[in-house]
Amino acid sequence: MKQLIQNLKNGQTLLDEVPVPRLPDGSVLVQSRVSLVSAGTEKMLVEFSRASLLEKARLQPEKVKMVWEKIRSDGFLPTLEAVFSRLDQPLPLGYCNAGIVRAVGRDVHDLRVGDRVASNGPHAEMVAVPRHLAARIPDTVTDEEAAFTAIASIGLQSIRLLGPTLGETIVVTGLGLVGLLTAELLLLNGCRVIGIDPDVSRLDIAAAKGIITCNPAEGNDPVRFVADATAQAGADGVIIAASSRSDELLSQAARMSRKRGRIILSGVTGLQLNRADFYEKELTFQVSCSYGPGRYDDSYEQQGKDYPQGFVRWTENRNFQAVLQLMADGRLDVKPLISGRFPLHDYQKIYGSIGAPGTLASLLIYPESMDPVPAAPYPKARKIPAVPGAIGIIGAGHFTKRTLLPAFGNTGVKYIASASGISGNALARKYGIPHSVTDYGELLSDPEVSLVMITTRHHLHSSLALEALRHGKHVFVEKPLAIFDEELDSLQRFFADHPEAPSLTVGFNRRFAPLVRRLKSLAGTATMNLVITVNAGFVPKDSWLHDRSVGGGRLIGEACHFIDLAVFLTGSCVAGLHVTPAGPQPCETTDSAHILLRMENGSTAAISYLADGSKAYAKERIEVYSQGRTFVLDNFRKLTGYGVPGFSSASSVQDKGHKEQFRRVRSAWQEGGDPPVPLAEIFHVSRATLAIAGSIRQRSWIDLAPQR
16 A cells, blocks of 8 residues: 655655555554645654754754763764664654545444544555544545544644633634634634734635734734734633744733633744743643543553543544534535645645645545455465565564664565554665565464564563464564563463474573673672662653553563573572562552562672663663672673773673674574573563562562572
């Protein structure tokens, strides 16, 4: 299928050929008929991507600070690679879509194949959208009108936050697409509306709808204009729907407001507030978040958990429905906002001059027929020429892009599977991988694929590994192997029942870092005491990593690295484990804790995994105390020895062992021999990692069975 993609690195807007997206549970697969190109929102993204590297830095000064901190912590070259990798990520364009449901995922019961729906799907022939981001289109609403649903909901949400009442005077600053829709919805709300914009064509559309217009480009002072229009009282409310880096629009909104007026920002502007303006009038200011309650909440959007209507009357989906009903009733007229209609293949006629004067909403029209649409969530496997000893990768996210493929290489890789197909397609093109798919079943069913590498979100690791093993494939899975004991039990039973099963390797890469290997050779086999400090950094609380059922929590998801490192350096298994979480309300998904390990050979390890430190400080520090000697490994860049005859220090570029790990994975796969990490240690470390949750729940030591 075809999809529009924006490259942030080189500024190219491409109509790419990508696989049909996989249909997750709780979602619908929609064949697009019309999608809307917003001259405002998409213009900002396209212009940013076309800017020079210096201009990009100027536009995002907060990112520059983060880059300098990473340079001080990790070094120049790793930071440079990270920056270019981030910019090289292709982004799907578009968020206003209307089409026909072609497949329905599990747990979706109120939409059927053949229904017309409006959604926030991108510019693509086929889109997979969560149920709560799709709304059925009434019969009297055309596809072209329905394509305005998502963007109109942005305006509707800003109005709901403003809370206008009948007869109030509301100013809308910026009469782009969002601004005009907001102004018209305010009229329907019984408000007197003043629209401010320097574009005459937009002012003409607004005036035709009954909006009072003010053009600053003609010398009108907006503050004085509003004062005169309100008998010097000032506006009851102001909605800023414009885009500007200046703080002037916010200051202007404050000055034109009456006492105790309300200001809502649905656009983009500078946020340096003048305290005097807000203090003297007791103004309120709020930023509106997209389509409404539920936006960016994974439990609502991805897991399908609705908010009770009695407590949250207007969610984003109910806002979609309200907009569509206004269109069906003939009260919201979006047809005058359409600037042009273009077939999908003529997209450059829009993006070549996006945001040109007089342009508001351009519509992309999709072909009514395309390749056969799958009736099931996963397309049927295709016949593909054999490539002996091929590799399949499941997952095309950050780890695959920045770590796996650069370190492992593309030799022998036949497939890359990703849920949407976009990221997989980009990596397939960059590394010369023959097949980008959304159905990982294609690579599992191919007899020529003998090694499967899994880099998905954590909750899929164990099930995908088990499925690949049952297909007779060797498996590499990025850590953690499992996030629940039951998952680990299933894998252990499989190996117990299949002693000749293919190999399994988990991505415990730090044991392969050159300076770690040097440290182990210097420290020897004597008992030791380890102190491992992990300056993990902050991750937003709504990240999937914190979700116990998806990421497992950061301790289970990431601390396994350091438990494995303790096992490797001490040469001993963990006999007992105790976790002291930070914070007043400890839980399994806490991201700051102290983990104590008691090893079977008498060694100890204290792992401090902390999320509230400075990014300027080294991310990982390992200290070893043994027989009058002390070793300090600083961020995998420098190893220092104290009291060590013949050794003082060793340095290198930062190397956490990924390249050596993948060299050993490839060698074991091609030539046979010992696996990179012994299977017994993989299961032991994984079991010890899962004991973290038990220790937090029980607030006690967890004894682990001796390794045999």
